């Protein structure tokens with residue numbers, strides 16, 4: 451992998467029909483970003499993830515996969531330019547999920563928001579009915595092991611392609627942090643195989659309100675499907691909640707779902723015009739008409755592409771198969787390397803493997819890595835992997851390497867370095883470990 455290209459990866463769970471909120475919040479920004487030069491994009495349909503939420507509704511998973519794939523292409527994703535694939539076409543992903551499962555602390559998963567929310571709900575139910583025996587007794591009632599393991603599967607999605615950036619909604623930040631933790635554990639045990647990913651949150655992208663003014667979300671049943679037919683779109687927009695102010699009365703843009711949705715589609719001049727119209731008392735019916743026309747102007751051309759893809763699923767199937775082949779050109783050899791690293795090996799190679807044993811004598815060691823802030827860092831860990839020293843950022847790997855070299859060779863190098871460290875450091879432990887290293891080198 452070239453050091454300069456930034457790898458960006460994101461997935462959408464195939465459990466529903468894309469709505470305007472998904473488009474504005476996720477699909478449109480990722481499609482725009484996918485055209486950025488110097489960036490390598492990985493976009494996928496998270497259909498293994500869909501099984502967690504849709505238990506027992508296979509037709510829905512299939513339909514949603516078709517709809518989301520068609521949406522992405524209709525919205526302008528270029529499968530030639532990016533790697534566009536379906537998660538379940540990459541058998542290496544469940545394999546990696548297992549490798550990661552085995553280095554992931556169960557406690558880490560206990561702390562995942564989605565799992566904790568389910569447990570909290572069961573606890574609350576129990577508190578409300580303290581003497582009811584049975585189901586409510588069990589904190590994990592109704593929680594599948596799939597829901598519990600979800601963050602590991604997601605980590606595998608990301609780490610398989612060593613993504614640097616992962617554009618997600620705020621609710622997913624914790625999952626990216628967990629992916630980092632899991633990657634670091636694996637790297638520590640088996641060597642530096644994984645890049646530590648960073649969440650990328652689009653600050654400027656609004657959360658779209660739905661028909662009732664709350665966040666547009668499937669769970670509130672207040673969505674406007676992105677590719678609903680024109681007349682249907684018009685009807686739905688007519689149903690957006692407004693206040694009861696009559697035509698001619700000035701209206702508030704603040705807290706107006708209609709206004710916020712308009713803003714997400716319009717240019718700043720158009721938005722300014724609608725703001726003025728609100729102040730001048732535009733009738734709600736007329737404002738809805740404006741909103742409908744504005745959205746339709748953006749969506750109509752895509753709607754045609756969308757419909758033709760839905761009518762020709764074989765085209766999408768072919769695109770996805772080609773995307774999977776492209777993805778597997780990375781995933782297959784990488785997984786082979788990981789299998790070897792964890793010890794799943796051809797038995798005939800045994801004799802030649804004394805090397806990695808020798809390398810693994812218990813000594814402190816330096817580990818260099820790059821963070822998503824673009825800077826280069828190193829860590830110094832003891833033989834058990836406990837962190838002794840965490841460096842500040844360096845502009846280049848060479849600078850970081852030079853600092854390591856200085857520590858290894860010159861006792862005096864530690865004192866000035868200690869001044870710049872981001873976390874408190876036990877200087878004595880560091881000195882002892884450095885001495886140990888030096889002795890081993892001389893032996």
Ligand code: TRP
Nearest residue numbers: 460461462463496499604607616
């Ligand atoms: N869990 C994500 C969501 O519900 C979807 C997803 C699955 C994902 N795997 C991913 C997003 C990997 C980014 C990277 O929104």
